[in-house]
Amino acid sequence: MAAHNLGTELDLSWISKVQVNHPAVLRRAQQVQARRTVKKEWQAAWLLKAVTFIDLTTLSGDDTSSNVQRLCYKAKYPIREDLLKALNMHDKDITTAAVCVYPARVCDAVRALKAAGCNIPVASVATGFPAGQTHLKTRLEEIRLAVEDGASEIDVVINRSLVLTGQWEALYDEIRQFRKACGEAHLKTILATGELGSLTNVYKASMIAMMAGSDFIKTSTGKETVNATFPVAIVMLRAIRDFFWKTGNKIGFKPAGGIRSAKDALAWLSLIKEELGDEWLKPELFRIGASTLLSDIERQIYHHVTGRYAAYHDLPMS
């Protein structure tokens, strides 16, 4: 992964005058989803690319080492070998971008991936995921422990109450401390946009998170009632663009939650392409947090290659 975002000094003038018009963003979101479509080999290639953006995730209360191991092998072999061969893509080393687990499962994941003989990074959620309603001290400790266990990416959740009460400096300071606790690991900051109240808040929180040194900003935990939506994404992408124009730093973007179909994945790729351009279409700058998306993509690839719709048992589970 690329070098860290070192962040900048807190500059509240970057957010004080921001205006986000909700209905206009909704219209743009509607348009951008319908505007472009890719078909045939373009679709197949785009879907394979989408696989390389996936943070293959399991965040369940009943996660154990066995299903984490299964997940890790699926991350290493996301698409059936013969299908890749048919597309002449078998030598491209297509894997998912990372696997994403709870802190307590990081060790299992690291072990499984090592056994599979690959260096796919392990991402861990942290800081009182998903609500973030624990003491700062324990949240920081959680990050350190996950890093110690071998996680190289940390998905932290922000303290929503700081956003809703407009305590931007406190939010900046907290994320700064997360950054420090991460050490060499990458910091992915979950804004939990479904709980921020307005799109203007989404923009402001995005900007603060980037100033504080986040390598990625991420839409949601997947546990809120509203997850990754296009309008929210548009606002976050515009913030990323503004931050790039101001500092020259490219910050990554990760939608998560509710992205289940191959068609959704294509729409997300198209959105990134339209709003940020091709430079952002690489795993260093774009991730999709998903658990069931991969199997739908594999089914579509299967259909593209064979011309038939796959049965449930035709494709190996994760």
Add this chain to the structure above:
Amino acid sequence: MAAATRTAPRAREIFTTLEYGPAPESHACALAWLDTQDRHLGHYVNGKWLKPEHRNSVPCQDPITGENLASCLQAQAEDVAAAVEAARTALENWSTLPGARRAQHLTRLAKMIQKHQRLLWTLESLVTGRAVREVRDRDVPLAQQLLQYHAVQAHTQEEALAGWEPMGVIGLIVPPTFSFLEMMWRICPALAVGCTVVVLVPPASPAPLLLAQLAGELGSFPGILNVISGPTSLGPVLASQPGVQKVAFCGAVEEGRALRRTLAGQGLELSLALGAESLLLLTEAADVDSAVEGVVDATWSDRSQVFQAGDVPSDSPFYPPTLISDLPPASPCAQTEVPWPLVVASPFRTAKEALAVANGTPRGGSASVWSERLGQALELGYGLRMGIVWINAHGLRDPAVPTGGCKESGSSWHGGPDGLYEYLQPSGTPARQPSLSENLNYDTFGLAVPSTLPAGPETGPSPAPPYGLFVGGRFQAPGARSSRPIQDSHGNLHGYVAEGGAKDIRGAVEAAHQAAPGWVGQSPGARAALLGALAAALERRESALAARLERHGVELKVAKAEVELSVRRLRAWGARAQAQGHTLQVAELRGPVLRLREPLGVLAIVCPDEWPLLAFVSLLAPALAHGNTVVLVPSGTCPIPALEVCQDVATLLPAGLVNVVTGDRDHLTRCMALHQDVQALWYFGSVQGSQFVEWASAGNLKPVWVNRGLPRAWDQDAEGAGPELGLRAAQTKALWLPMGD
């Protein structure tokens, strides 16, 4: 199951570049339809294809590949006549049907479109080169919504539009660069209210023909929708067909102007929707990113069809989108109409300046305002002289919201209630009379003022009538310093009135403009109060006014009744203007759309000779009540009662609000009709005068209302105080206010 049946050699490469690929939509459906016509399209008239022999034809080409798709017949005058004849025949039945039956038919057409939508969108996309998704996702659903909305209107017509009747056969002229939706916007209300339509589409426009076929194949009522294809030059031919009551034209400004001149005196209504420019006001308090998307939407809006096949400056068959910044308003480039996607960016410093720049053009179509500050957004939204204003959005349209313009964008409307009135006339309106004076000389009409000389002994009425032109709140001597005698019914001299001329009209219009901001700013209640005060003053003056009328041969009892009725008119309009405009609710839009009724501006009125007091007041009252300022020419034979009223106006109303200029009616009419800064003109006089007014209005495309020499029953409420006056005394503006946080 072994994989490897189909391979994709390019996937590897695309995986790296992540480029967009072609997303081909099969046009097989459209081609198959063209095959049913043997690749030879004619016209669709009276529920049948019409393919007369010995006509020129033009090729219909795929603009992307240049491939010949079909040949299209060019109509000649007799084809136009056949189409109009079909529409006339259909009208007899269609216009007398109960609204519910028409509603049913429109609903059936909507379903027909739904069943054949793939054919419609592939055909439109194939022939125009527009993206499939644009036609499929927006135009086709909107076409169905239009039919459904207007079906509902037809259903409630008897109740909601009592007192109005369908105009008759409508001629619709659509220019080459407009999508079939433009046709739908206009035919839906026309059909809903009971009119039948002949559409003249440019050659090589198959989609309108397909729509006509779909309508025709419903079986019942063939002939309500007829589509002929031919050059725009056939427009006057279509207009001159007996039975055509109205022509609706959309297209370029200069074409519209030329058509206005050509059709002067032909006795039909003409509505124009001209130009395609749209304006965006981007303030510092805007969501700039969203506004930029708005610019893109505006550039690719349906009115300005950006994809233009033809002479093109690059390899692509389409004009490249172009941005010009820092173009001062005075640059010739800023004033030219261009067909391609062009964005002109100009800076402004304050909201006031933005309004001055935006309103300082002859165009008055649509605009959007981008500001998150509510006060600023509303200030700009209300201040723009445009037909449609969107706040923080651009290009939204809905069947329930009127869409139209003002100034040189043409003051015609489609959608909403205003769209319906375009095809309605007050019940009992006489049919079109051919009244064209071929030999009317526009250059000399009303140019010279006959000299007037002393006309015998002044028999001395008591008190002496007021003398002078009433301009800017006081009586003034005319610029020409001469007078004209007014005789009473016995041929005796009643008195002299001032002989007004061009300079007096100029002064009066200026005075009216100065008074306008103050009057517009008054609340309707305050306006009503002043009209009430004027009514009371008239009541006090009743005996004097009646005596004046009596000298002109009106029986005393009748004269008193005329004064009384005039008083009532003033009060009635004051009260009516209180309830103006309303809020529209639009599906899928959160937030209201305001339908505002705004003043026209400076309204010039030439009063009829008859009913010298009542007609004067009946025209003055709605004009003032709706916030206009006026320049009036009173009755020619009996102007003195109007001047008498001015004595009260002088003490009661703000100066310049009402200006009354006496003199030679033809001459004054000429001066006002040719005045570019008169926003509207009502003319009640001769046939020739009406024709001249229509011709001259082409200058600034001011809306005009002429009587074509026909008398009007001013003492009857329907004609003297009917809703038609209120409709004509104000203009609509649709203000979109989407909400959300």
